[in-house]
Amino acid sequence: MAVRSRWPWPWRVGAWASLLAIVAGMWWWGFDFGQFFGGFNRQELEARVSAAEAENERLKKDNAVLRSKAMQQETELAMASGAQATLSKQTQELAAENAQIKDELAFLQQLVADSNKQVGLSIQRLTVERETDDTWRYRFLLVRGGTPKDEFTGHATIQVTLQPATDTVPARSSTISLPEDQPGTEAALILKFKYYQRVEGIVAVPAGAAIRAVTVRAFESGQAPPRATGNLVIP
Secondary structure (H helix, E strand, O other): OOOOOOOOOHHHHHHHHHHHHHHHHHHHHHHHHHHHOOOHHHHHHHHHHHHHHHHHHHHHHHHHHHHHHHHHHHHHHHHHHHHHHHHHHOOOOOOOHHHHHHHHHHHHHHHHOOOOOOOEEEEEEEEEEEEEEEEEEEEEEEEEEOOOOOOOOEEEEEEEEOOOOOOOOOOOOOOEEEOOOOOHHHHHEEEEEOEEEEEEEEOOOOOHHHHHHHHEEEEEEOOOOOOOEEEEOOO
């Protein structure tokens, strides 16, 4: 008669699990050491991968910062370029205005010197220049010679002779009278001064038409005939 001891099945399961864990650990331990002795260190590789990932993240952040700085510099460069263009334009405008002021100053100095020689009212420096396809700018100066004691009050009228634009046969010329034909110009033609007055304004014309002649008349309040007349013919 033989007596055999049998473990309960939970103990047997635990024993087999422990044995499998020991075998797996030995296999993994042997695999790690085999990699190490064979020139492959998994931990070192993981450390290198982690370092590379950290370096990649750092480079991404540096790249984002550099892009932001580049965009900021491009914006500043565009603003500086725009400001330079504006300053250049303003400089040219100021230079032209300065030349015009010098010219007018020389003219007024000569005018004062000759004021005692030329008594009465005169229209001087009459000019017209095209501004757009359907507008022209006129300028003229009204001057009183002698030694006036009171102000001159009145108004001016402008008659413009036009040559309409055409590509075939010559078109018939037409005229525009200010302020009758364009009431919005009346305020610019009111006269009130003692020695001189600069008059400037815009006359609207049909698109493409050109001004060929301008006649300016200055009237004193309460007087029918004009006190001064100025003519300009444009070739």
